[in-house]
Amino acid sequence: MDTHASTFPLIISVDDHTVEPPTVWQDRLPGKYRGTGPRIVRAPVKEMTFLGGRFKPVMGAPGDDGPVGDWWVYEDLRRPLTRLDTAVGYDRDEIRLEVITYEQMRPGSYDVPARLADMDVNHVQSALCFPTFPRFCGQTFTEAKDHELGLLCVRAYNDWMVEEWCGPEAHGRLIPLTLIPLWDPELAAEEVRRNAARGVRAVAFSEIPPYLGLPSVHTDDWNPFLAACDETGTVVAMHIGSSSRMPSTSADAPPAVGSTITFANCCFSMVDWLMSGKFEQFPNLRVMYAEGQIGWIPYILERADVVWEENRGWGGVADKVHRPPSELFAEHVYGCFFDDAFGLRNLDAIGLGNVLYETDYPHSDSTWPKSREVGEAQMGHLEPEVVERIVRRNAIELLGLTDDGLWDGPR
Structure with missing residues (x-):
């Protein structure tokens, strides 16, 4: 790994992304579902817009004019x-907002060895x-x-995530994040426990x-889902856009408006959680944004x-939120x-222990391949032990990694 003369800690990124290989579901679904389960089809684009926080692509028919890309096809999607x-x-x-094929993307988006190589270039140890x-x-x-098929798809994704994306080839450097069937909290709790039993300590959830x-x-x-997270030490991870509605101001607002205020849903969501009473009901619960x-x-x-x-008497929270929200934040919430x-x-007003670092690879906002340089520029005024906490130690403790910053799940 490239560490050339830099004392900046090796980064543990708590928010990167994988582009799933074409065969994730085709390799794992029962035969009767392969024709309706997620699969890749190469086709032209007829129309594609992203306005008012809404992404609206329209697939063309074979032989139609227009740029050709790879499309996920699943039921009517x-x-x-x-x-x-x-x-x-x-x-x-x-x-640009344009369709692409797998051949037109950086291999590190979907290939484990290529991803590790791109992490090395970016001074990233784990992600x-x-x-x-x-x-x-x-x-x-x-x-x-079809939620019967949907549940199979969730489990197939989680199996791929644990066994392949974060499997032996990743050498502990890729940290699993699994999904739940959001439509059924009891099934969600079962899936949390199934994955926790094989070392998973993070699950994705909707911000709103x-x-x-x-x-x-x-x-x-x-509550069944939250109880499972509380009991297993599974972190509830919420990404911007996990409510399928990016913040915007109007139906015709350009993407730049929404991109500027992407934090807004996190803000609304955090207030929801702080005023919900769930952190007192489930004292081991942790959430990250x-x-x-x-x-x-x-x-x-x-x-x-x-x-x-001042307002809890009429504000509807006096019977369930018994401590100042800032205290609950300090013990239960992490900002990334x-x-x-x-x-x-x-940092003093946020809390050193509540801050995590990320690189957002391979998205357009990503600081790759200069995440170290960005971190050095922004954290140059901080003491080395403070930087270590932000860039590594908080993530190690939150996600149950080894002291060396690796995932110690199934090999």
Whole structure:
């Protein structure tokens, strides 16, 4: 691994992404489902827009004019691979919303040895990876018509994640993040326990479940799932966009508007959790916000404490939130960033133990291959032991890694 003369710690990234190989589900689903389960089809694009936080691609028919790309086909869903799924290696001004094929993406997006090589280039030791086709918390399978098939797809993804993506070839450097069947909290609890038994310590969840037509965290519906996470030490990981609705202001707002305010859903979600009573009900529960950045956190904690102190009598939380929200945050919530100089200047107001580092490989926001340089520039004012906590130690403790920063699950 390249460490040339730098004292910056080897990075443990808690938010990278995998682009699933074409055969993940075809290799694992029962034969009767292979014609309806997720599969790759090469076809032209007829139309594709991304406005108001909504991505709307339309697949053309064979022989139609238009750029050709690889599309995931699943029930009625047609979802293309795009340059935004895997943008590293391209100049920022060359990145467009366009369809691509597997041959047009960087192999590290889907191939383990290539990923490890790209991590070496970027001074990254270990990485936790969110999905692409299932979307950030498995919404693809939740929205499907056939939940029997959906459950098989969730389990197939998790088996691939644990056994192949994070398997022996990864040498402990890739950290598993699994999915749950969001439509059934009891089945979700079973899946958490199934994966925890093989060393998994992180599960993806929606930042704002009601946006997916699911119960909010203020209900008791999620308690079986939360109890399983509490008992197994499984971290609830929520990525921006895991509610299938990116923040925006209008139906015609350009993507730049939503990209600027991507933290907003994390902000709303965190207030939900802090005012839900779940952290007192499940004292070992931990949640993390991937790609939400951290600079916004101090004010929200200040405001939440004021509301709890002055308005809890009529605010509907006096009977379930018995401590200041900022105290609950300190024990249960983690913010993840890759480029937030303002947040790093306000660590005292956030909490050193609540901050994690990420590189967002291979997305267009990624700091690859300069994540070390970005970190050095933004953390140069901090003491080495503080940098070590942010870049490595907090992730090691949260995700149950070895002292060397590796996943010690099945080999």
